[in-house]
Amino acid sequence: MLKNNLKIGVFDSGIGGLTVLKKLLQGFPRGVDFFYFADTARVPYGSKPIETLRGYVGEIFDFFFQLGIDAIVTACNTSDSILSQREKQNLPVPYFSIIDPTVRAVGSIAPKGSEVSILATSNTVRRSLYLRKLFRYENLRRITQKACPLFVPIIEEGIWEGEIVDAVVRYYLAEINRMEPDYLILGCTHYPFIRKVIEASISQKTLLVDPADYILVDLKNWIGETGDKESRVTYYVSGNPESFQRILGRYFQREGNVIPVDLVDERITIRG
DSSP states (O other), X not given: OOSSOEEEEEEXXXXXXXXXXXXXHXXXXXXXXEEEEEOTTSOOOTTSOHHHHHHHHHHHHHHHHHHTOSEEEEOOHHHHHHSOXXXXXXXXXXXXXXXXXXXXXXXXXXXXXXXXXXXXXXHHHHHTHHXXXXXXXXXXEEEEEEEOTTHHHHHHTTOOSSHHHHHHHHHXXXXXXXXXXXXXXXXXXXXXXXXXXHHHHSOTTOEEEOTHHHHHHHHHHHHOSXXXXXXXXXXXXXXXXXXXXXXXXXXXXXXXXXXXXXXXTTEEEEXX
């Protein structure tokens, strides 16, 4: 058994990755120190130029390496979609994709003739990584994707239910509802914040897929047995730490150890 907790870096453009972190904490109540980076000063990632995002991700990785992390979990579908397989494999620590295990799971469990739809950011749809990987499975008859650019800004504002969310969800899901796919992948980690609204808006035959469930399986297979020290989380936030702390209180029903960081000269440094 490990004496010291493993150090796992988890990152997202904002609060969306908290939906992944929640699953990870449930899966690893002991033995892991999580370092969550929320790039709230530069959210959303879903509509920014790809080269700009590649720079952001590189800065986050460099920051994680300074912290001495043992592995990186991407809790951002957009970031995962812009990195090549070679870039992921050439990192000095293991990298856990959120897209790859989801594709493997859906591709392996879907009966022949199944239809799959993906809700995602504009950049994830543009990169079409889910689409290209799912096309390899002959049991899938039709695969479609839908960009939902308004979801992330609304969720980051803390609007997770009510008339605004209902209207936006109905607007984006209108075409998908006509198709009634067998599986609907939440291709952005922000989207589980409005899962109940999405579920209420789709056909009963459509199964909602949360990629966080499958990245947890991959991480469990890699980690194996953990130590017995309680898992902890340290949050690093590039935007407003007070606002992020309020989100933590609302989502986890408790405050967290939130450390503000500065973005200076393409580097991330701890404030103060």
